[in-house]
Amino acid sequence: MKKQVNPKELDVLLRAAEVACAENGARLTQRRRQVLSELMQSSSPLSAYEVLDLCNRSTTSTMPPMSVYRILDFLEQQQLVHKLSSSSKYVACAHIACDHKHFQKTHFLLCDGCSSVEEVDATEEASEALEQMAKTVGFKLTTQQFELSGICTACQDSAGEGL
Amino acid sequence: MKKQVNPKELDVLLRAAEVACAENGARLTQRRRQVLSELMQSSSPLSAYEVLDLCNRSTTSTMPPMSVYRILDFLEQQQLVHKLSSSSKYVACAHIACDHKHFQKTHFLLCDGCSSVEEVDATEEASEALEQMAKTVGFKLTTQQFELSGICTACQDSAGEGL
DNA sequence: GCGTTAAAGATACAATATATCATATTACGA
């Protein structure tokens, strides 16, 4: 579903993304901007083919699947987009316009109800507890990204209202 | 890769699986047994098609993909097999022959080096820390399964030996 | 402008997963 992002806000995000790319010596081309823009305007993660359809719907030209995958890979490298491996879907980073860096491990909270996603940094406690747990079987964790399911506030509330 | 499971041990596991099914009013048919057996003998998670190939290699008859998916779904319901959503692969439950129940949330530790998997119950600390973290953004966790990557003991050791 | 590099397009195909209908096997009561 479409998220409510006003054009002004969207533009700020895209400009920030452009700057972020430039800082890495990369370019946010038209196509890349288009893909990123669709993800930014979505309230839920999108599959590569969903992104593709949206892009092809919003312009006359048609992009091949290969391009979308390439572009999503690029955007992921730039940390402008994250790939949710549990669903093979993509989501725009929640920190494009702020000065947040991905220093901490990132947790994605996926709502079972409305498919919304929250991107949050791992707490010290969570990181510690997980590492400790892994240690009991000799594992040294490398994961930088965790995906958890749950029910968001809005869905918890609406569930109470009966239907 | 093939895991070292002696035939005796394998048989014990399969019998236990049979009993577990019976307790649920289900049957461990030949095909289901075959699929489960392949997973039990694998040292790493297998995709549905990998299971399919192994099955078709070990018998004259050929099974269609559909059957494998159906059987994997069945085995997953019986909790004899777990599906790793991050890789769309399947792994035999580590607790088929013991009296373990899946009461706690389960963590799967996936080795980046050798692809082995460890199935461990969540610690109280980890569960608590994750729930607490989710709570800060209003989420109520529902996930029963977590998938973490890391390096297993064996791979940590062999990494030290130089190559 | 011209050669070099990066990006995008085009085409083909591989890998993964599901829908649907037909057939076979099993369970179970008459």
Next chain:
DNA sequence: TCGTAATATGATATATTGTATCTTTAACGC
């Protein structure tokens, strides 16, 4: 034991997701 319903599997087609590879286009540095 036979008939029937329920369960499980087979067969076929197709949808979905993801890559390989080669060509063309656009950007950049000189």
